[in-house]
Amino acid sequence: MKKTINAPKAPAAVGPYVHAVEANGLIFTSGQIGLIPETGELQNGIEAQTHQVFKNLQAVLEAAGSDLDHAVKTSVFIDDINDFAKVNEIYAEYFTGDTPARSCVEVAKLPKGALVEIEVIAVKKEA
Template sequence: MARTAVSTEAAPAAIGPYSQAIVAGGFVFCSGTPGIDPATGVLAEGIEAQTEQALRNLAAILAAAGSSMAALVKTTIFYTNVEDFPLINEVYARHVPDPAPARSAPANAVLPRGILISIEAIAQVEA
């Protein structure tokens, strides 16, 4: 099966040996995307702003791969503070159309570089 790496300047560059996303088998597999402004490289301040930016970054990666938020089938949200979950849900609901994709949301103790949230996703490639 062919795999194609996806890279866009409209989302933060990978900070390690991984791709922003891989397209394979009619799906886009997106790496965890933090709330970093791709234009400035600055991490947004606070969980609400980081969640908004992470979802904008995810949408940009999906668009670069020929997909969209409407084609999401699965997301995983990693976040540092379980008390932030209601606010994360509010922001997430504004960005993800119905029917909402399947989702996992494990709370973590620590994410690198002061990141409060990272969102990974799987979506269908749109024709």
């Protein structure tokens, strides 16, 4: 059984997809980029975009009954591998203690000209 999740506090999807899907207690988020939910505008610069990505992910996970502390796997996509250290530094602000497994790859382009996109698999918090 699966349940689709749309998060009212996250930016609208830029394509034909939902913010997340829950299946068997796991939450699979769609990739989030640094869009400001209220305006739909992209934050400027890798640091601001990365922080916004995490705000958006937090909103999606909250709507799904989870949070970043319950993340088990992340996938990070950056358009310039030279930004790896900056993204890593900010990533470490949001994931402390038992960090999730992670992949990070450089890609040619991201939607809307974003510099970073991150998706998360998390477990649902117990009620």
